[in-house]
Amino acid sequence: MIFWKLKNGIPKLSRIYLKTKASTATKSTELSCPIVDDTIDNMLSYFLGKNISFSLNIIDLDICSGFQKMVLLNQFIIPGGQVTTYKSIANQIKRPDSVRAVGNALANNPFPIIIPCHRTVKSDGTPGGYQGGTQMKAQLLEMEGIEFS
Numbered sequence: 001m002i003f004w005k006l007k008n009g010i011p012k013l014s015r016i017y018l019k020t021k022a023s024t025a026t027k028s029t030e031l032s033c034p035i036v037d038d039t040i041d042n043m044l045s046y047f048l049g050k051n052i053s054f055s056l057n058i059i060d061l062d063i064c065s066g067f068q069k070m071v072l073l074n075q076f077i078i079p080g081g082q083v084t085t086y087k088s089i090a091n092q093i094k095r096p097d098s099v100r101a102v103g104n105a106l107a108n109n110p111f112p113i114i115i116p117c118h119r120t121v122k123s124d125g126t127p128g129g130y131q132g133g134t135q136m137k138a139q140l141l142e143m144e145g146i147e148f149s
């Protein structure tokens with residue numbers, strides 16, 4: 001489910017909620033606009049295994065705290081097929097003691113898939129949590145070529 005609003009006359013996504021099964025995603029023409037429709041089409045294509053690039057221009061990062069914005073902007077640049085760790089992100093933002101806070105910021109990512117928080121794993125290589133469930137996180141990573149035992 002995608003929520004959006006007009007911000008200065010421009011449609012901006014304000015929240016994405018993942019369902020546990022991508023096959024249940026549908027598109028509604030009720031209260032929609034081309035930016036939202038394109039985003040839904042791109043997300044559905046991503047779930048079908050296509051390499052899709054998203055833009056930050058379609059989301060409203062102003063709903064996030066300053067700390068969460070730093071974390072999400074660092075997360076956004078992690079390319080498909082690669083992972084990082086919560087500790088690495090904490091180091092990237094020059095807050096090495098904030099590993100748990102980084103995890104919380106990603107756990108509350110309002111823009112999953114667009115900001116690919118599923119690409120962050122624990123330092124021991126295990127997937128860690130995900131708002132769509134750990135099984136979905138593992139499936140997304142495996143779809144991008146990352147394997148787990």
